[in-house]
Amino acid sequence: MKPLDLSTHAPRSPRAELGGIIFLPRTIDKARASLPGGKLGLYTMQGFSAMMLEALGISDEDFIIRVGAASSDDEIAAFIQPMADSERVAAWNRLVLHRLPRNGDRAAAIVHYPWLADRPDLILAVDVLEEDDRQIFRPSP
Numbered sequence: 001m002k003p004l005d006l007s008t009h010a011p012r013s014p015r016a017e018l019g020g021i022i023f024l025p026r027t028i029d030k031a032r033a034s035l036p037g038g039k040l041g042l043y044t045m046q047g048f049s050a051m052m053l054e055a056l057g058i059s060d061e062d063f064i065i066r067v068g069a070a071s072s073d074d075e076i077a078a079f080i081q082p083m084a085d086s087e088r089v090a091a092w093n094r095l096v097l098h099r100l101p102r103n104g105d106r107a108a109a110i111v112h113y114p115w116l117a118d119r120p121d122l123i124l125a126v127d128v129l130e131e132d133d134r135q136i137f138r139p140s141p
Contacts, residue, residue, distance in 0.1 A: 003038030010133035019077035031067035
């Protein structure tokens with residue numbers, strides 16, 4: 001896969017899934033941005049991406065190498081399938097879809113995402129991440 005520049009646009013949605021694994025497309029985008037010639041911008045492999053890879057038993061380095069060698073998302077899904085038994089995937093998907101930002105510490109989340117103080121409707125971490133993507137790439141006034 002070609003390197004990606006995440007300084008100009010957000011990775012795919014945190015709710016996007018591939019092979020039944022939520023967050024996998026977003027992590028692929030971050031891995032592509034980690035390749036030589038890519039740019040992570042404000043993004044990192046830490047956080048949910050690292051948690052997902054750990055839950056599947058894959059190191060960040062191995063994943064990035066595999067993404068660099070792959071020609072498509074489907075190749076990455078095929079690489080992950082043998083490690084992604086249904087119990088692991090179900091546990092991961094539950095975690096990512098129910099986790100609160102900063103493990104439920106709203107004050108800490110607001111320190112990291114100041115705009116969150118004006119958005120009591122955003123409860124789940126995936127929703128906060130999606131809004132953060134919009135905030136980062138919103139047009140200047």
